[in-house]
Amino acid sequence: MKNRIVDRLDRTSYLLNHGLAFLAGSCLLLMMALVVGNAVMRFFGAPILGTTEIVGWLTALSIALGLGYTQITRGYVEINALVERFPPLLKKILHKAVLVTSMLFFALVSWQLVLYGLTVKQNGNLSETLWIPFYPLIFLIALGFAGLTFAIFVDFFKQLVGDARK
Amino acid sequence: GDNQQAGTDADNPIVLKYAFFAPANTFPAQQMEKWKEEVENRTNNRVKVELFPGGTILTDKNMYDGVKNGVVEMGLSSTTYEPGRFPLLGISDLPSGYPNATVASKVVYDLIQEYPPEAFQDFKIITAFATEPNYLMTNFPVSTLQGLQGKRIRISSSVTPVLTQLGASPISMSMAEVPQSLQTGIVEGIVTSREVLKDLKLVENLSYGVDYPLSIVTFVAVMNKNVWDSLPSDIQQVIDELGQEMAIWTGEYKDSHVAESLDWSKNNHAFELIRLSQDEIEAWNQVLQPLQDEYVADLQSKGLPAEAYQERLYELISQYSQ
Amino acid sequence: MSLVTVSLLGLGALFLLMMLRMPIAFAMFIVGFVGLLVVVSPAAAFTVLTSDLWNQLSSYTLSVIPLYILMGEILFRTGVTRSLFETAYTWMGHLKGGMAAAVVMASAGFAAICGSNSASAAAMCTIALPELKKIKYNDSLSTGAVAAGGTLGIIIPPSTVLIIIALQTEQSVRQLFVASVIPGILLMLLFLGTVFYLCHRNPSMGPTGPKATLQERLASLPGLLPTLLLFTFVIGGLFLGWFTPTESGAFGALGAMIIAMAMKSLTLDNLREALYSTIKSSTMVITLIIGALLFGRFLAITRLPYEIAEFVNTLDVMPFVVLAVILAIYLIGGSLMDALGFLIISIPIFYPTIISLGYDPLWFAVVLCIVTSAGAITPPVGVNAFVVKGLAPAVPMMSIFKGSSIFLVSYLILLAILIAFPQIVTFAVK
Numbered sequence: 001m002k003n004r005i006v007d008r009l010d011r012t013s014y015l016l017n018h019g020l021a022f023l024a025g026s027c028l029l030l031m032m033a034l035v036v037g038n039a040v041m042r043f044f045g046a047p048i049l050g051t052t053e054i055v056g057w058l059t060a061l062s063i064a065l066g067l068g069y070t071q072i073t074r075g076y077v078e079i080n081a082l083v084e085r086f087p088p089l090l091k092k093i094l095h096k097a098v099l100v101t102s103m104l105f106f107a108l109v110s111w112q113l114v115l116y117g118l119t120v121k122q123n124g125n126l127s128e129t130l131w132i133p134f135y136p137l138i139f140l141i142a143l144g145f146a147g148l149t150f151a152i153f154v155d156f157f158k159q160l161v162g163d164a165r166k
Numbered sequence: 167g168d169n170q171q172a173g174t175d176a177d178n179p180i181v182l183k184y185a186f187f188a189p190a191n192t193f194p195a196q197q198m199e200k201w202k203e204e205v206e207n208r209t210n211n212r213v214k215v216e217l218f219p220g221g222t223i224l225t226d227k228n229m230y231d232g233v234k235n236g237v238v239e240m241g242l243s244s245t246t247y248e249p250g251r252f253p254l255l256g257i258s259d260l261p262s263g264y265p266n267a268t269v270a271s272k273v274v275y276d277l278i279q280e281y282p283p284e285a286f287q288d289f290k291i292i293t294a295f296a297t298e299p300n301y302l303m304t305n306f307p308v309s310t311l312q313g314l315q316g317k318r319i320r321i322s323s324s325v326t327p328v329l330t331q332l333g334a335s336p337i338s339m340s341m342a343e344v345p346q347s348l349q350t351g352i353v354e355g356i357v358t359s360r361e362v363l364k365d366l367k368l369v370e371n372l373s374y375g376v377d378y379p380l381s382i383v384t385f386v387a388v389m390n391k392n393v394w395d396s397l398p399s400d401i402q403q404v405i406d407e408l409g410q411e412m413a414i415w416t417g418e419y420k421d422s423h424v425a426e427s428l429d430w431s432k433n434n435h436a437f438e439l440i441r442l443s444q445d446e447i448e449a450w451n452q453v454l455q456p457l458q459d460e461y462v463a464d465l466q467s468k469g470l471p472a473e474a475y476q477e478r479l480y481e482l483i484s485q486y487s488q
Numbered sequence: 489m490s491l492v493t494v495s496l497l498g499l500g501a502l503f504l505l506m507m508l509r510m511p512i513a514f515a516m517f518i519v520g521f522v523g524l525l526v527v528v529s530p531a532a533a534f535t536v537l538t539s540d541l542w543n544q545l546s547s548y549t550l551s552v553i554p555l556y557i558l559m560g561e562i563l564f565r566t567g568v569t570r571s572l573f574e575t576a577y578t579w580m581g582h583l584k585g586g587m588a589a590a591v592v593m594a595s596a597g598f599a600a601i602c603g604s605n606s607a608s609a610a611a612m613c614t615i616a617l618p619e620l621k622k623i624k625y626n627d628s629l630s631t632g633a634v635a636a637g638g639t640l641g642i643i644i645p646p647s648t649v650l651i652i653i654a655l656q657t658e659q660s661v662r663q664l665f666v667a668s669v670i671p672g673i674l675l676m677l678l679f680l681g682t683v684f685y686l687c688h689r690n691p692s693m694g695p696t697g698p699k700a701t702l703q704e705r706l707a708s709l710p711g712l713l714p715t716l717l718l719f720t721f722v723i724g725g726l727f728l729g730w731f732t733p734t735e736s737g738a739f740g741a742l743g744a745m746i747i748a749m750a751m752k753s754l755t756l757d758n759l760r761e762a763l764y765s766t767i768k769s770s771t772m773v774i775t776l777i778i779g780a781l782l783f784g785r786f787l788a789i790t791r792l793p794y795e796i797a798e799f800v801n802t803l804d805v806m807p808f809v810v811l812a813v814i815l816a817i818y819l820i821g822g823s824l825m826d827a828l829g830f831l832i833i834s835i836p837i838f839y840p841t842i843i844s845l846g847y848d849p850l851w852f853a854v855v856l857c858i859v860t861s862a863g864a865i866t867p868p869v870g871v872n873a874f875v876v877k878g879l880a881p882a883v884p885m886m887s888i889f890k891g892s893s894i895f896l897v898s899y900l901i902l903l904a905i906l907i908a909f910p911q912i913v914t915f916a917v918k
């Protein structure tokens with residue numbers, strides 16, 4: 001029973017975050033194409049208007065949508081020199097504490113980003129060059145942080161139920 | 167600190183943290199220094215101003231929200247960099263024939279008093295001022311509209327429509343990328359205010375300027391409303407007195423700085439300022455005026471007093487230009 | 489409790505969390521956020537957190553990082569780097585430490601097209617570390633060389649840090665670029681000297697291979713071709729004005745794809761793996777950069793950096809002592825927080841002092857760039873060392889810092905040289 005829940009959660013987090021990372025990768029390719037395209041068009045005297053800001057947006061998506069994937073694949077840098085020397089029980093407790101703190105923090109970040117997106121919408125802020133509203137992108141960034149939060153939650157849950165397979 | 171006591175004497179001053187996005191050597195940051203000095207002197211050091219220039223705490227993108235939410239007590243930012251949020255100020259940002267920064271600053275200061283932007287409802291406006299109008303500077307001589315067609319010109323975003331209208335090919339890039347791009351010919355000119363010739367040594371790659379004033383960049387300094395309401399009335403009075411004074415001081419400071427940059431560029435790098443013929447000036451006016459008129463008509467149709475604002479704008483320009 | 493106390497507590501909390509194995513980026517995020525919350529208010533902390541996240545993530549300047557990493561990934565996955573490495577090995581493998589020296593030289597070459605030190609380190613990491621591992625180089629030496637080599641990215645132009653210093657001190661970007669070329673090359677030579685010295689003293693650090701025959705060497709040369717082509721294209725394009733430094737990342741990535749395609753080694757699987765891996769590395773790098781920025785915001789609002797600067801400005805001693813104190817502060821500051829954040833805060837405060845003491849502005853700008861880039865490999869907060877750690881997870885953080893710290897000696901020698909002979913910097917533009 002415990003294992004089935006763990007499997008389900010694991011699977012969901014895997015699908016969600018791989019899906020988001022796939023989008024992130026597509027944004028990166030699109031960004032490369034846009035930057036190259038703009039330089040080529042500029043050579044012919046017709047640069048693509050707003051390239052700078054669109055590239056910025058694509059960067060934001062490439063990074064934010066990759067947040068959860070980076071957690072699943074253990075991409076974030078951590079220092080384990082000290083913890084390695086601790087007794088196993090203390091090590092487990094500390095690991096859970098670190099996970100739960102990070103999880104709560106990024107849940108908060110993702111919720112606050114939604115609120116920030118709403119503020120930007122309400123302010124009527126437009127992008128600098130193209131003069132179009134950009135607040136929906138902020139919601140996508142919030143989604144990226146939600147993916148990260150979920151990935152950390154699954155890690156935490158596994159620790160909690162003592163996932164034997166890891 | 168103990169707020170009951172703060173502000174009664176120099177030993178226990180009211181602390182105002184004042185932030186800005188650009189480095190300490192820029193003219194808006196110099197304005198902050200001056201304001202700090204004046205306020206501290208005139209209140210006998212009962213107010214202490216702590217400056218945070220250089221975007222160390224808040225940037226151009228989050229300055230006003232940061233002040234509203236109490237990150238700092240005061241912030242200076244540019245309304246021009248947040249299109250859509252200050253619709254009326256967008257009118258006076260467009261090319262209107264400002265002769266210099268002093269006039270532009272006086273005009274903008276008055277307009278903000280007369281038409282307080284809705285977005286500043288929850289703020290106390292401390293002062294407002296503007297750059298000198300942006301000018302076109304190029305590495306090839308421009309004396310006609312024709313000569314500008316298809317040329318690759320670096321813009322800060324707010325000027326995009328102006329350049330498109332003039333027939334050039336606008337390219338946006340960060341100021342940091344400009345020097346090398348000019349050097350390698352990725353861009354052939356820039357539109358900005360002219361102190362960069364000396365300050366950033368751009369004159370090394372820009373030999374010509376066109377003496378035709380384009381758009382301005384507006385700066386507004388604000389204070390958190392609750393902080394303002396908590397200030398003793400004599401301190402409020404000192405700050406209010408300084409509002410217009412700072413607008414004029416900053417405009418004059420900027421103008422003398424630009425004059426110095428132009429002199430230096432002419433003497434050391436043979437920089438040439440090209441005067442357009444009367445016919446050409448008219449041609450440029452004819453191309454640019456519709457930009458402002460259409461923008462005004464659009465805002466008017468949305469129920470904003472855009473026409474009255476535009477009329478007052480030109481009244482103030484001619485009044486202060488005399 | 490004074491604000492300076494709060495800032496010291498914040499530093500303590502950061503190191504504690506890092507030691508408890510919280511990802512470093514997360515720790516900087518959380519301490520920066522909580523610090524702002526305590527010093528100012530929750531509303532303030534939320535505003536700074538969310539708007540900085542959005543504004544930094546969506547900044548054009550950072551876009552160069554994933555693009556450069558993508559270039560490296562594609563070269564790596566399609567075997568282009570392997571053949572490059574085999575060529576270098578055939579030529580230099582018999583020398584003690586020859587391959588680490590090759591890494592340093594490759595870093596310098598890469599630095600000449602790249603403006604960011606973390607992007608340099610990340611790209612060299614993906615290219616060189618797996619190969620060094622294969623021929624049993626000492627982990628500490630390999631990772632240290634990559635981390636240190638990466639710092640050349642902001643000393644050898646183009647460089648984002650030099651651009652920012654130029655803007656803040658009202659100097660010509662072009663002059664600064666020209667002036668930093670020779671110090672950059674000197675530093676590279678010092679790095680090479682370090683590598684050879686270490687491997688000479690302890691040959692097991694960089695095992696030597698068999699000496700190849702002349703025929704073997706000549707036969708290995710075509711392996712250089714793809715990389716040579718790509719670098720010529722990227723550097724040439726930059727100097728001919730086809731594209732900007734930022735754009736060179738995109739052209740480099742596309743060029744890598746085209747070369748891999750021509751070599752018939754670009755499969756859909758390769759491309760997908762390269763993309764996923766790029767996303768992972770760039771997310772890791774950029775979260776570190778934003779974390780350092782957020783933590784810097786907290787330090788700034790406590791005014792700790794300003795207090796220190798004001799203290800130095802009141803010192804009544806010989807000019808050289810003031811210079812030494814200021815450089816020491818930059819070394820320490822650079823070791824504690826992101827170099828860029830520290831520069832922005834401190835230049836307006838220290839720069840006027842230095843100039844009033846009669847030091848040359850251009851010289852000081854270059855020295856500043858060198859000192860702060862050293863900060864990227866000094867513990868405890870060394871962004872480059874973190875980047876390497878993220879890409880070489882099996883190597884303990886301590887080993888990386890141990891390896892990179894050895895290269896700090898080169899930095900100190902270079903500084904001594906520049907202080908003794910300031911002409912090295914200034915003659916290029918006079």
Ligand code: NA
Binds near residue numbers: 604640641
């Ligand atoms: Na570089």
Ligand code: NA
Binds near residue numbers: 862871
């Ligand atoms: Na460091």
